[in-house]
Amino acid sequence: MNESELIKKAKKGNKVAFVELLKLYEKDIYLFAKHMLVNEELIKDAVQETIMTVYEKIDDLRNIDSFKFWLLKILGNKCRDTLKRQRKILYLDTYIEKVHIENGYEEIEIRQCLEELSEDYKKVIVLYYFNDLSYKEISALLNISEGTVKSRLSRAKEKLSKIIDKEGRVING
Known part of the structure; x- marks a missing residue:
């Protein structure tokens, strides 16, 4: 299945498609978070929160071609939130x-x-x-x-x- 098909199925609530979709971006997600955060625990927290948010809000995604940008934008926001919460800038x-x-x-x-x-x-x-x-x-x-x-x-x-x-x-x- 290609990315577009995975996104469409994930938007319809298909959990398997959602997991497969995230696997496509696993490395990008980790590297992006690693550039913003101090340690592995904070990275894992931000990634976990991002995955939950993406799962909950995937219906809000209007343009499936911009999924990666949308995903990384959410991750960037979660990383900043994590930093603020931890007071470890x-x-x-x-x-x-x-x-x-x-x-x-x-x-x-x-x-x-x-x-x-x-x-x-x-x-x-x-x-x-x-x-x-x-x-x-x-x-x-x-x-x-x-x-x-x-x-x-x-x-x-x-x-x-x-x-x-x-x-x-x-x-x-």
Whole structure:
């Protein structure tokens, strides 16, 4: 059975077709969640919640050709919800784990500096520097152009530098 047939059957409540449909995207789902979340437990939680939501709302899918996009959009939302619930925001935790702290700069102070950055800036900093993703990979993950990734990264570094300078501290990382 092809993807379109599986989607049509799943929309009609066929559980076997739904499971087969998810198997087609198993690797994509896992890799997408892995890019957004910190650990395996959180990944499993987000994937599980996504599967439940997709199952419950598959009737809402209007265009069967956009199933993968729809699925990954739900997963992205679940990953963000998981992060908020756990209060373990990827970019903050990753940053704190990997940065070298000097001159008495404490963890809470680093968190405060990062909190002053916009959500968009925090994402590109973590994905580029701490998850070692390329501009192209970040572009695909965040659905923005590579040029936008580069400009956000540049602006984020400038803003973070100003925040740190304002505090009178030095961070090497």
